[in-house]
Amino acid sequence: MTTSPSALAAWDDLVPGAERQELADTARRHFAEQFPLTGVRECFGAGGRPLDRWVEIVEAGYPVIGLPESAGGIGGLTDLVAVVEESGRALLPLPLAATAAGRHTLIRGGLGVPAETDRSTALTTDPAAGVLDGAGAATVVTVAVVDDATTRVAEVTPAGAPELVTHVDPSRPVARWSGSIAEGRAQTVDATIDHVLAPARTIFAADLVGIAAGALQRSVDHALAREQFGRPIGAFQAVKHRLADHYVLVERARSLTRAAAVVVDHPELDTDWAPGVLALLAKAAAAEAALRITATHVQLLGAMGVTFEADAHLYFRRAEQTASVLGSTAECQIRAVRLMGTRR
Amino acid sequence: MNPELLAEFDAFLARVLPADYHERYADYRRDEALKIAYQAAAFDEGWLMPEWEGELGGHNLTEADGLALRIEGARRNVPRSPNVQGPGVVAPALRAFGTREQQQRYLRPVLRGDEWWALGMSEPLAGSDLASLRTRARLDGDHFVVDGQKIWTTQAHKSRWCTLYVRTDPDASKHAGISCLIMDLRSPGVDIRPIARAAESIDEFCEVFLDGVRIPKGNLLGELNDGWRVAGASLEHERDMVWVNNWVDVEHALRPVLDRPDLPGHVASEAGRLLADAAAIRFTGMRTAIGRMAGRSTPEFLLLKLFGSETAQRAGQLALEHGDGRADPHLFADRMESLAATIYGGTSEIQRNIIAEKVLGLPRDR
Known part of the structure; x- marks a missing residue:
């Protein structure tokens, strides 16, 4: 029996079932207990990032979620995005999103995933510009346009220690290798680059949704606790309406991210968009939500928001550092429109 | 949903709608006589309230299949009820709160459109x-x-x-x-x-x-x-149709803009944001429906009216500015109509209060 794209049962994964909810709840507790924001603050010091703790993420089994069973994987991309959203909320200072994005892109490129190692993976479309969260990566996956309908995916092994370009977020720096890079496996696939990047964009969208949701919750907590004029500032419509709009931004991005994950797991449902478009829209929406909500979080705290002591700048830095990966909001939106236009 | 059922619905539509209906939808969408005839036919053949029993314009479908069929109908631009609050608000209220006598007297004529x-x-x-x-x-x-x-x-x-x-x-x-x-x-x-x-x-x-x-x-x-509860509960029955219609309307407004080959970048970006909005209305609506049917709490339901109606306004504005026919009277009519939709059924400001208070737990302002 064919499945109608409107049949609700086909889209059940838009809402986490008991098992996936349990997975997300467990991840949330794990990150909150083992990786509090003090760890992000320590990245500002000489010690840098706690890359030695990547093994704890591996042991928890997060990086293999959504990979094929042949690669030791379990579950689908919908399960992975539920966990990555939690790592985004926690501002996890370890490369879970980058690793998942790299490995899912290898699968998209028909290259298969190497056996689980205790080192991370990363992804870039522009090796010269650097690799987000690439430090410590055993391999970096590169993706390049061959032509409108063909894309090349390769796996490279960087030599030596990278230069770390911290930009704005030292807990998620960009790595750049100056020396020669040995290219390993490579494959050219008959698909647009947007189709190849769909899982990776969906994963980064989940990370950004988590950042946005975490900052929104902190804004709400502050609006309830801080009193002026004899009442919580969250009682004033100037504040509450802004937060209501931000709630819409978070849920808009979350719905798109889950839908983008569902169509990676179930390509037969992706009938109304050109391949890769839903992931472009999810990534665009999540970046917009994260940028706006983290900036408002800084503002809502008043002068406290621009101190080092308040955590607001940590969310803001993470959002700014991540928002433009694999295309800014405007770039993703324009690309989606062009793909829909050429589809007819 | 069973594909034969959808085929049966399509055959019904082919029989009752004019041959040029889809071609000339912009004209037909405001054709009251057509809407009246369609509602009566849909009632008589059981497509009006797909989840309800046959005597009341239904097909005895499950809630999930009923919603799927309504979505398919909206995507096919089926005529909307000319007196939308009749079948949309009053009929479910009569069913939920009416006495047997009231249901006997009023339900059939309101559903068929014989009484507005x-x-x-x-x-x-x-x-x-x-x-x-x-x-x-x-x-x-x-x-x-x-x-x-x-x-x-x-x-x-x-x-x-x-x-x-x-x-x-x-x-x-x-x-x-x-x-x-x-x-x-x-x-x-x-x-x-x-x-x-x-x-x-x-x-x-x-x-x-x-x-x-x-x-x-x-x-x-x-x-x-107990009228406050009757008011609240009866307006809730329209909840799924509101987002389904908003989603379809936004896509409809966007289509001619997306078809333009020479869109400047900033317009393409805004069109892309609306493409995201349309899909987000759809998937947020589906999340609420799937969650509700699974007995889960679905607070995101409360954003749909605000988000759907405000998105429809922006889509209407973009279509009017950048579509094929500038200041096209049909597009103007849609745009004007969209300005009413953020007022009726609870203004956008009231919707934001509801989200802030019921979902985010912020204090009441009065």
């Missing part, structure tokens, strides 16, 4: 603050006697009946003293005056003056002084 209904809610001094309504009903023997005034009452002049919200206990707190009465709009003492509209695409609305109107006691809908 108005919702007597807003008053000159009770708009967003609906619970402060002042129209008063006092019992006199076996009748309520009603005095007061309603305003912005959609299609009152074309309707036979009205669900009239009145204050029956002036001493109770403002939400607790309201009742819902079924009023015959032909009763003596009812004076209906249509209000001139800014554009024909705005639903026709009226002032309704009530002077000593006698309504039989048996026309109470729900319990005495």
Whole structure:
């Protein structure tokens, strides 16, 4: 029996079932207990990032979620995005999103995933510009346009220690290798680059949704606790309406991210968009939500928001550092429109 | 959903809609005679309320299949009910709160469209603050006697009946003293005056003056002084159709813009944001429906009216500015209509209050 794209049962994964909810709840507790924001603050010091703790993420089994069973994987991309959203909320200072994005892109490129190692993976479309969260990566996956309908995916092994370009977020720096890079496996696939990047964009969208949701919750907590004029500032419509709009931004991005994950797991449902478009829209929406909500979080705290002591700048830095990966909001939106236009 | 059922629905549509319906949808979408004929045919053949039983315009579908069929219908631009609050709000309220006698008398004609209904809610001094309504009903023997005034009452002049919200206990707190009465709009003492509209695409609305109107006691809908709950519950029944229609309307407005080959970057970016919005309305709506059917709490439901209606406005504006036909009268009509949609059914400001208070847990502002 064919499945109608409107049949609700086909889209059940838009809402986490008991098992996936349990997975997300467990991840949330794990990150909150083992990786509090003090760890992000320590990245500002000489010690840098706690890359030695990547093994704890591996042991928890997060990086293999959504990979094929042949690669030791379990579950689908919908399960992975539920966990990555939690790592985004926690501002996890370890490369879970980058690793998942790299490995899912290898699968998209028909290259298969190497056996689980205790080192991370990363992804870039522009090796010269650097690799987000690439430090410590055993391999970096590169993706390049061959032509409108063909894309090349390769796996490279960087030599030596990278230069770390911290930009704005030292807990998620960009790595750049100056020396020669040995290219390993490579494959050219008959698909647009947007189709190849769909899982990776969906994963980064989940990370950004988590950042946005975490900052929104902190804004709400502050609006309830801080009193002026004899009442919580969250009682004033100037504040509450802004937060209501931000709630819409978070849920808009979350719905798109889950839908983008569902169509990676179930390509037969992706009938109304050109391949890769839903992931472009999810990534665009999540970046917009994260940028706006983290900036408002800084503002809502008043002068406290621009101190080092308040955590607001940590969310803001993470959002700014991540928002433009694999295309800014405007770039993703324009690309989606062009793909829909050429589809007819 | 069973594909044969969808094929059966398509065959029905092919039979009852004009051959050039999809080609000339822009004209047909405001064709009242066609909408009236379609509603009656859909009722007679069981496509109007797919989840309901056959005698009441239904196909006995599960809630999930019923919604899937409504979505397929909306995507095919099936004509919307000309008196949308009849089948959309009043019929579910009658089913939930009506006595057996009330259901026997009113349900079939409201569903088939043979009798139109108005919702007597807003008053000159009770708009967003609906619970402060002042129209008063006092019992006199076996009748309520009603005095007061309603305003912005959609299609009152074309309707036979009205669900009239009145204050029956002036001493109770403002939400607790309201009742819902079924009023015959032909009763003596009812004076209906249509209000001139800014554009024909705005639903026709009226002032309704009530002077000593006698309504039989048996026309109470729900319990005495329980009208606030009747109002809330009956408006909820429209919840799925509102987002489905918003989603379809946004996609419809976007289509000609997306088809333009030479879109400048900033316009393409805004079109892309709307493409995301349309998909987000769809998937957020589906999340709420799937979650509800699984017995989960679905707070995101509360954003759909705000997000859907405001997105429709931006889509209408983009289409008007950058579509093929600049200042096209059809697009203007849609745009004007979209400006009403952020007012009726609870303004955007009220929606933001509801989200902030019920979902985010922020304090009330009053």
